Amino acid sequence: MTAIQPTTPLSTATVLGEVADRRRQQDATFGEQNHPDGTGPDVELTGVLRRAADAAYTARFTTELARAEGRLTWLHILREEVYEALAEAAPAELRDELLDVAATAVVWIEAIDRRGAAS
Template identity: 70%
Template structure:
């Protein structure tokens, strides 16, 4: 069976390069970081006074309502992904959730770049 890597658009490559550069800056500033995850369904989320599992459920619900009502935003989508990650304690599942967070953030950055790119008005 032959598999191929997914094609990466130039826009995605540009965002990933910026992410890689930021990771380099983080490592230069802080060195290798090895903190506890601090996640799980019972993790307390500062300022929300609720369990992470409850916040994840609420985020999924509000995202679906916003989608159904035609007012879905990137904030809804990324918040849902982040809260789902916060609620996961299993290392493998948490890693997958964090990949989804990173991919969603990259997609949002690409959308901003498209939206703010100067149009090539010629003479």
């Protein structure tokens, strides 16, 4: 009996390949980059004029409100994920939130590609 292995949809694999290509371009342009995280609940976000923790809370609230009202957009979803990441100070939690940011960006790209295929 053969075990069924979960597979990555072709669209996801294609986008992840493009992300890998972009990463290679970044390395070629900038070399290896090692910067401080610069995150945490008390970090002030430029243009938002509030602490990251407050911005994350507001983003979660507006996303849930938009969902409840049937007007949810990718902007709501990605903004929430980004602000949640910016509010994290602990490396393990920050890493987890950044995975959410990356996954959300990939699924949004896939949605754009589906729209293009349907046009």
